[in-house]
Amino acid sequence: MSETVDVDVVVVGLGPGGEHVAIKLGRAGLDVVGVESRLVGGECPYYGCVPSKMMIAAARVVHDVGRVPDFAGAAQVQPDWAQVARRIREEATDDWDDQVAVDRLVDNGARFVRGHARLDGPGRVVVGDTTYAARKGVVLNTGTAPAAPPIDGLADTPYWTNRDAVALTELPDSIVVLGGGPIGCEFAQVFSRFGVRVTIVEMADRLLLNDEPEAGELLEKAFARENGIQVLTGVTAERVSYADGAFTLDLGDQQVTADKLLVAAGRRPNLQDIGLESVGLDPDAKVVETDERLHAGERLWAIGDITGKGQYTHVSMYQAAVVVRDVLGEDGPWADYRAVSRVTFTEPEVASVGMSEKQAREAGIDVRVATGDLGARGWLEKDEGLVKLVADADRGILVGGTVVGTSGGEVMSMIATAVHAEIPITTLAAMHFAYPTFHRAVEHVLKELLTD
Ligand SMILES: Cc1cc2nc3c(=O)[nH]c(=O)nc-3n(C[C@H](O)[C@H](O)[C@H](O)COP(=O)(O)OP(=O)(O)OC[C@H]3O[C@@H](n4cnc5c(N)ncnc54)[C@H](O)[C@@H]3O)c2cc1C
Numbered sequence: 001m002s003e004t005v006d007v008d009v010v011v012v013g014l015g016p017g018g019e020h021v022a023i024k025l026g027r028a029g030l031d032v033v034g035v036e037s038r039l040v041g042g043e044c045p046y047y048g049c050v051p052s053k054m055m056i057a058a059a060r061v062v063h064d065v066g067r068v069p070d071f072a073g074a075a076q077v078q079p080d081w082a083q084v085a086r087r088i089r090e091e092a093t094d095d096w097d098d099q100v101a102v103d104r105l106v107d108n109g110a111r112f113v114r115g116h117a118r119l120d121g122p123g124r125v126v127v128g129d130t131t132y133a134a135r136k137g138v139v140l141n142t143g144t145a146p147a148a149p150p151i152d153g154l155a156d157t158p159y160w161t162n163r164d165a166v167a168l169t170e171l172p173d174s175i176v177v178l179g180g181g182p183i184g185c186e187f188a189q190v191f192s193r194f195g196v197r198v199t200i201v202e203m204a205d206r207l208l209l210n211d212e213p214e215a216g217e218l219l220e221k222a223f224a225r226e227n228g229i230q231v232l233t234g235v236t237a238e239r240v241s242y243a244d245g246a247f248t249l250d251l252g253d254q255q256v257t258a259d260k261l262l263v264a265a266g267r268r269p270n271l272q273d274i275g276l277e278s279v280g281l282d283p284d285a286k287v288v289e290t291d292e293r294l295h296a297g298e299r300l301w302a303i304g305d306i307t308g309k310g311q312y313t314h315v316s317m318y319q320a321a322v323v324v325r326d327v328l329g330e331d332g333p334w335a336d337y338r339a340v341s342r343v344t345f346t347e348p349e350v351a352s353v354g355m356s357e358k359q360a361r362e363a364g365i366d367v368r369v370a371t372g373d374l375g376a377r378g379w380l381e382k383d384e385g386l387v388k389l390v391a392d393a394d395r396g397i398l399v400g401g402t403v404v405g406t407s408g409g410e411v412m413s414m415i416a417t418a419v420h421a422e423i424p425i426t427t428l429a430a431m432h433f434a435y436p437t438f439h440r441a442v443e444h445v446l447k448e449l450l451t452d
Pocket residue numbers: 012013014015016017018035036037038039040041042043044047048049050052053115116117118141142143144162183270273274303304305306310311312313314315316345
């Protein structure tokens with residue numbers, strides 16, 4: 001029997017942002033219903049950031065032991081994937097069980113419904129036989145799923161996505177990674193450091209297409225040097241087949257074969273089958289357009305990957321905080337994307353904030369760029385890397401920056417502060433920079449920007 005339940009807010013999809021909204025509004029005393037079809041917390045804790053960074057931490061330790069001969073004699077390491085798999089299962093994902101997250105939601109005053117939610121007009125959400133009528137509105141946080149590129153034969157093979165890769169209990173001897181974006185690069189290096197023979201197949205002419213070209217080029221060199229990850233760029237897989245326990249990718253003039261195939265070729269937004277047409281939105285659109293308060297329509301907010309402002313947990317959480325302020329009638333600050341930062345956790349880390357040089361030029365800015373290496377600390381640690389700064393010469397401020405290197409994400413944070421707060425370059429260049437830190441490399445590049 002169908003029923004209608006009146007509530008204040010319905011949150012559809014409980015990724016990192018949706019979970020935050022439901023908890024905060026529940027705690028504020030609103031009648032909130034959170035609906036999730038899979039696991040509360042979404043991709044990040046169960047299939048994304050958290051398990052992948054646990055793998056990366058393990059791989060880094062293995063790699064560091066391998067560097068002993070470069071610095072201090074000899075050491076032996078016997079990597080054991082079982083320990084990594086156990087840690088992911090027990091410490092990160094509770095064996096892919098979200099009871100703790102469900103309890104946290106309910107303890108904070110929200111109601112939880114497991115199921116697939118569909119919009120049914122403004123402020124209305126249907127789950128099974130129940131319609132929720134939301135007085136204040138609906139927050140969409142449906143996220144993304146792994147995309148499968150339209151390659152002949154691929155759909156008929158037992159290929160892996162990130163969801164399989166984080167649940168591995170045994171490593172294969174060899175793997176092809178299709179896609180050289182953040183997901184492909186992070187997994188490729190982990191597997192390679194555990195002794196798997198890795199080939200990356202990327203159709204663009206470089207790795208990390210969304211970062212500065214210098215970053216992808218440097219990472220490719222690091223991959224080649226380290227354990228010999230084979231990187232094939234500018235190639236298109238024409239056909240994929242699977243026989244006798246092996247995948248074969250036909251790349252036109254060559255073939256690659258491996259025990260496993262990991263598809264890391266981008267994400268597909270979960271926007272079909274959620275009733276967008278009932279609120280006047282296009283279900284075939286790639287993103288849901290939002291304003292600075294994340295409004296997407298009448299009594300409708302959208303947050304997270306589906307908004308197209310950067311597919312990152314911190315963007316989803318940032319937007320969630322904006323929505324909470326809006327729902328509770330508080331003052332801003334409202335959403336501002338000038339200084340969105342991102343880090344690919346390879347070694348070297350690839351970190352960036354704000355605009356790339358190309359984006360700044362396309363925006364019509366009077367662009368000035370400068371690039372430098374990691375300076376004294378890089379030499380001491382035998383680490384290669386770079387700092388690239390993108391300036392608006394007219395305004396005398398930074399609009400973007402990239403750091404590739406050890407702790408690149410941490411070094412980038414000072415550039416993020418500068419871009420966000422629009423600190424004059426002359427003020428930045430007059431700072432003290434401790435010797436010999438990695439962040440001191442930024443000083444040299446700032447001075448370079450100021451020389452004629
Ligand atoms: C391997 C990997 C590594 C990553 N590493 C990082 C990282 O290091 N740092 C970082 O910032 N980001 C990282 N990301 C990206 C990050 O996981 C996402 O940006 C983050 O999860 C935010 O997504 P979201 O809030 O849009 O929702 P998601 O996490 O995608 O969650 C959306 C939820 O909505 C649910 N849902 C969808 N439709 C419905 C419906 N109709 N009814 C009910 N429920 C529904 C889904 O089941 C899902 O649980 C990584 C991603 C991957 C795949």
